[in-house]
Amino acid sequence: MPNSALDAFDLALLDRVRRNNLTPARILAEQVGLSESAVLRRLRQMRATGVIAADVSVVRPASLGRPLTAIVLVNMVREGLAQIEAFKARLRERPQVVNSWYVTGAVDFVLVLNLVDLAEYEAFSREVFLSDPNIGKFETLLSLRELIPGAG
Numbered sequence: 001m002p003n004s005a006l007d008a009f010d011l012a013l014l015d016r017v018r019r020n021n022l023t024p025a026r027i028l029a030e031q032v033g034l035s036e037s038a039v040l041r042r043l044r045q046m047r048a049t050g051v052i053a054a055d056v057s058v059v060r061p062a063s064l065g066r067p068l069t070a071i072v073l074v075n076m077v078r079e080g081l082a083q084i085e086a087f088k089a090r091l092r093e094r095p096q097v098v099n100s101w102y103v104t105g106a107v108d109f110v111l112v113l114n115l116v117d118l119a120e121y122e123a124f125s126r127e128v129f130l131s132d133p134n135i136g137k138f139e140t141l142l143s144l145r146e147l148i149p150g151a152g
Helices: 006-020 024-032 035-048 081-090 119-132
Strands: 068-076 097-103 108-115 135-142
Touching: 006 024, 006 035, 024 035, 068 081, 068 119, 081 097, 081 108, 108 119, 119 135
Parallel strands: none
Antiparallel strands: 068 108, 068 135, 097 108
């Protein structure tokens, strides 16, 4: 089911399961105006085709002892394939990195980190950014409060 094949029912279902994927099919059916079997069939199809990439639980970082969220904007000196792949591999090894994007625009990467405290961030920045001669600069934004839980 390519994205262009999504109809209004699919979009309504996706909106609801994006917010809570544990909502029973019976409730989803009532909310979107389909039968329960049609809801189950559509969700199964969207999972099979990759429209729904994963069913996950959003865990509050503070409950895992990682109350500090940092968003880091990273600029590389060189953007060659080898440098990009090496940096991506380094990020995958770090448990603090909970999300990352390779982006266009004023920065090359946007990272979301969950950390215990600023001391852990300092160690992370030394090991990942300051030790890498291909990192031109990085800017860190510290989250004050989550506004839309799990949106992302």
